[in-house]
Amino acid sequence: MSYPASSAVASPSEPIAPIARRELTAVFAPREADTNKGSFGAVGILGGGPGMTGAALLAARAALKLGAGKVFIGFPTDDLPFPCDMLHPELMLRDARGLLSAKVVTTWVAGCGLGETDTAVALLETLMASVNDTPLVLDADGLNLLAANRVQLPRSTHTVLTPHPAEAGRLLGSDAQAVQHDRPAAARALVAKFGTWIVLKGANTLIASPEGDLRINHTGNPGLATGGTGDTLAGMMGALIAQGIPMGEAVMGAVWLHGAAADLLASRGIGPMGMTAGELPDAARELRNGPPRS
Numbered sequence: 001m002s003y004p005a006s007s008a009v010a011s012p013s014e015p016i017a018p019i020a021r022r023e024l025t026a027v028f029a030p031r032e033a034d035t036n037k038g039s040f041g042a043v044g045i046l047g048g049g050p051g052m053t054g055a056a057l058l059a060a061r062a063a064l065k066l067g068a069g070k071v072f073i074g075f076p077t078d079d080l081p082f083p084c085d086m087l088h089p090e091l092m093l094r095d096a097r098g099l100l101s102a103k104v105v106t107t108w109v110a111g112c113g114l115g116e117t118d119t120a121v122a123l124l125e126t127l128m129a130s131v132n133d134t135p136l137v138l139d140a141d142g143l144n145l146l147a148a149n150r151v152q153l154p155r156s157t158h159t160v161l162t163p164h165p166a167e168a169g170r171l172l173g174s175d176a177q178a179v180q181h182d183r184p185a186a187a188r189a190l191v192a193k194f195g196t197w198i199v200l201k202g203a204n205t206l207i208a209s210p211e212g213d214l215r216i217n218h219t220g221n222p223g224l225a226t227g228g229t230g231d232t233l234a235g236m237m238g239a240l241i242a243q244g245i246p247m248g249e250a251v252m253g254a255v256w257l258h259g260a261a262a263d264l265l266a267s268r269g270i271g272p273m274g275m276t277a278g279e280l281p282d283a284a285r286e287l288r289n290g291p292p293r294s
Helices: 053-065 096-102 118-130 141-147 165-171 176-181 183-194 229-242 247-267 277-289
Strands: 042-046 070-075 092-095 107-110 136-138 159-161 197-200 206-208 214-216
Touching: 042 053, 042 096, 042 118, 042 229, 053 070, 053 229, 053 277, 070 096, 092 096, 096 118, 107 118, 107 229, 118 141, 136 141, 136 229, 141 165, 159 183, 165 176, 165 183, 176 183, 183 197, 183 206, 183 214, 197 247, 206 247, 229 247, 229 277, 247 277
Parallel strands: 042 070, 042 107, 070 092, 107 136, 136 159, 159 197
Antiparallel strands: 197 206, 206 214
16 A cells, blocks of 8 residues: 555544534525526536446436536537437536536536546546636546546645545555555545545545545445446535535535435335436435435
């Protein structure tokens, strides 16, 4: 195991405060009556390359149902894979270059099914060069391109990296086994290397702030071990950030809601076996709009 030096390396037995629903006051605050779609941000999903359009759709639909005012998908192809999302025609579909140049996005979610082609690299480079203080959630193929040093990530407290253990291992020049051996140390090493928010996914997901402070999430169940749930989490996170919720609460709130949605579905017999990523946003929306649950 070889991680970048950090001033605070934690052992696996380190006590870490769990995320509690009562802390997520902005996530669950009722909306003011005098608002419009512009009040709740515009999420841009950069992803959905050939054979992986579903990843972008999952992220975008999650962003829509978690309350983003507008949701765009920028596909890394000249021709759109379909004229609209027939399930959710509210989503606005664009080619990625057009969306990047339009300057309409207030929060980016990049990497979901983007691919690792030269085109994907060029699009991410364009995004990284222009993102400035616009929040960015980088996931999936975006993380792999970063690990391969094919793109450079500006250090920013407005950026969130969301690796699973294998992706975290690649980012650290190590492997998933080393990450799982000491997850707190791995999360802090990622902060030391990139200077961003880190969401180290898995059972008991860890959230590390740019200062290296750690929180742990205890919601969720094995139903989340299926394809697409990471895309859904990324879209949910982008939506909460776009709505102006403070960065730390938005990141922790998305992780908490993602797991709590899986728990709600399982309590109704919809999983854990056979639970699908596409079922999570409806449950998360219900939780966000409903009364507190024990």
